[in-house]
Amino acid sequence: MSTPFDGEAYAARIAALAATGKDMHGEANFVAALVEPGARILDAGCGTGRVGARLAELGFDVAGADVDVSMLAVARRIPGVRWYLADLAELDLSTTPDAAPFDLVVAAGNVFPFLAPGTGERVLQRLAAHLRPDGLLVSGFGLDRAHLPEPAAIVPIEDYDAWCAAAGLSSVDRRGTWDGEDWTPEGGYAVSVHRRRS
Template identity: 60%
Template sequence: MSRWEELTGGTSGEDYAARFEALADSGKDMHGEARLCTSLVPAGARVLDAGCGTGRVMIRLAELGYDCVGVDRDASMLAVARRQAPQLPWIQADLATYDPAELGVAAEFDLVVAAGNIFPLLATGTEPAVISRLSAALCPGGLMVAGFGLDEAHLPVPPGITLSQYDAYCAAAGLAFVDRFATWDAHPYEGGGYAVSVHRAHRG
């Protein structure tokens, strides 16, 4: 069981969507993740939204002309995503065992995006396997961008993976460090409790 399932019981889709809808209604900008993605790869690129949840990031990217696939293991989150954008491909799968080919999806993504504290909320010990699976889904030279909290102030669970661990798992999976930011708005990372990391697959 993932730390996310322990936290939510796998029934949080509607509540999660309502919380973000309220934030959007208050005037808060909800598209920082998508904006950063658009700065990394051009419109038309293939994007895998790993841990897509209710689809907020992927739906925005699809609106901007990206070819997107969303994967999440939480059925309640995917139910919201499918209702909001039934024309998009939403796949229920565990990222630790995710194989695009088995699900009829071509690999070779230009970008993998993992927003929403995906890595700290995985089942403990599966982080290397997940990163390896996501790396394998990238085309040569493709990018992975992941943002997650590093301390209790930025996480709904006790801190798990550290940046040094994350970088080491990425290196072991054939991903080279490119850049790191403090926010999805690309503010420079100078330490602190949240980081957005960009890694690149070998060019083959």
């Protein structure tokens, strides 16, 4: 996954948004409502660690993975989370302290539109492999140019759903925002919840 910002610049942008009073924890709050306290969560494509850090603050057992060295350098300043440098298309935590399956994997922040072309299905297979049976995968990303930064690719939601199905994931819910608003195809953003079939 590549990004249009280096880690320091991205962190500064997020900090500036937070300073305006904007709630920066919508993704973490959405995820926290789906699992039991203390659940194991993987923040896939964690970037600078904002979502994973908040989930750890809420008492979850969190690991994060990202391929961007500069993003991960910022994340690693945050205590209480295990951070891994990894390409999601090749993700394998079987030889790490996080070999046990996760209760939930979250991919927030337009992870899928920033993947290397042609790797979406493989990434979903690798994420599903890190879930326990009946575990949840939650992702959120923009569906049109108005909801994506220019370098990001547009990923049709039908393609995403097909990749999920091929990875053994069944649809549970779809929302239009991390605040839980109803989803419509015209809304331009989708937060999708899928479950690993047991």
